[in-house]
Amino acid sequence: MPAISAKVPGKTILFGEHAVVYGYPAIAVPINSIHLKTTIIPLPGKSHEEIKFVDTNSGKELLLNDLNQGHTFKAALRTIQEGLSVNHFPSMEIRISSSIPSSAGLGSSAALAVALSRSVSSFLGFKLSEEKINQFAYEIEKHQHGTPSGIDNTVITYNQPVYYIKGRPPQFIQISNSFTLLIADSGLRTPTRDTVQYVRQSYERNRTEVEGILNQIGDISQKALTAMQGKDICTIGALMSSNHALLEKLGVSNEKLNNLVTAAQNSGAYGAKLCGGGRGGNIIAVVPPEAAESLKDELLNAGAVNCFVSTVYSNREGVKK
Numbered sequence: 044m045p046a047i048s049a050k051v052p053g054k055t056i057l058f059g060e061h062a063v064v065y066g067y068p069a070i071a072v073p074i075n076s077i078h079l080k081t082t083i084i085p086l087p088g089k090s091h092e093e094i095k096f097v098d099t100n101s102g103k104e105l106l107l108n109d110l111n112q113g114h115t116f117k118a119a120l121r122t123i124q125e126g127l128s129v130n131h132f133p134s135m136e137i138r139i140s141s142s143i144p145s146s147a148g149l150g151s152s153a154a155l156a157v158a159l160s161r162s163v164s165s166f167l168g169f170k171l172s173e174e175k176i177n178q179f180a181y182e183i184e185k186h187q188h189g190t191p192s193g194i195d196n197t198v199i200t201y202n203q204p205v206y207y208i209k210g211r212p213p214q215f216i217q218i219s220n221s222f223t224l225l226i227a228d229s230g231l232r233t234p235t236r237d238t239v240q241y242v243r244q245s246y247e248r249n250r251t252e253v254e255g256i257l258n259q260i261g262d263i264s265q266k267a268l269t270a271m272q273g274k275d276i277c278t279i280g281a282l283m284s285s286n287h288a289l290l291e292k293l294g295v296s297n298e299k300l301n302n303l304v305t306a307a308q309n310s311g312a313y314g315a316k317l318c319g320g321g322r323g324g325n326i327i328a329v330v331p332p333e334a335a336e337s338l339k340d341e342l343l344n345a346g347a348v349n350c351f352v353s354t355v356y357s358n359r360e361g362v363k364k
């Protein structure tokens with residue numbers, strides 16, 4: 044068995060996070076300047092099954108047998124094993140390297156789920172369709188997040204911009220003009236599971252009001268689809284800022300994220316919003332390409348701990364890696 048690798052991108056949600064959990068549409072794009080890679084190396088000659096995980100960033104090593112049942116790695120391998128109907132795995136080392144920050148709204152957990160599904164199944168000789176890999180990754184995400192919508196694993200599996208409604212086949216978007224995003228890290232972290240749970244509790248306590256907000260977010264995603272298929276960068280930006288205001292109303296923003304969004308809006312961005320689960324992680328801003336570097340400085344001055352530029356390419360130009 045030769046070594047097998049899978050490399051997948053990060054992602055950002057341009058419109059519709061949280062609302063997407065409730066069946067409203069959302070739009071996500073892959074971020075190809077950050078990625079996660081898994082490499083499976085056979086460990087022949089082991090007398091018993093040994094599965095070792097190596098985090099190549101930290102050098103940390105973990106043996107599968109030492110992990111508790113709920114550990115992400117264990118849950119992921121169990122899901123893949125059941126999905127493939129194999130009795131056991133051969134001894135192997137699973138190396139994971141990632142430049143996607145964790146719990147930051149940029150898809151680190153979905154990226155791990157997709158890369159593991161793809162590399163482990165391929166290592167075992169299975170040639171799975173992308174649809175099947177996406178299904179495995181979704182099941183793995185459920186262990187992590189409880190009630191994920193499936194948008195994160197979908198955009199990462201297919202590596203294409205997607206208009207997504209939970210439970211329906213993904214609609215891949217034809218973007219007519221590429222645009223520039225600034226992605227700025229608040230440095231704060233809240234697990235997505237917590238913010239999703241928070242919104243669920245508000246929804247149950249105050250259904251009419253929360254449904255009203257989710258509904259408006261869904262409308263924004265629909266309008267944004269038209270704007271992205273046209274060449275309407277100003278509308279894309281304005282819709283982003285409106286989406287942020289609604290996420291704030293939903294209770295998933297915080298002062299630091301609001302400050303970064305305001306700094307972006309005041310410094311020449313077309314629009315900005317938090318992305319992903321919220322209460323930490325990153326904000327995204329759509330910006331004029333020529334202003335990206337100076338805007339980056341503004342966001343670092345406003346308290347971002349990291350900031351990078353990423354381009355969402357039009358379909359004409361294809362995905363640049």
Ligand code: MEV
Pocket residue numbers: 056059060061062063064148188190191192193194195235239319320
């Ligand atoms: C997380 O990236 C996006 C959320 O909408 C959760 C989900 O869709 O599963 C907050």
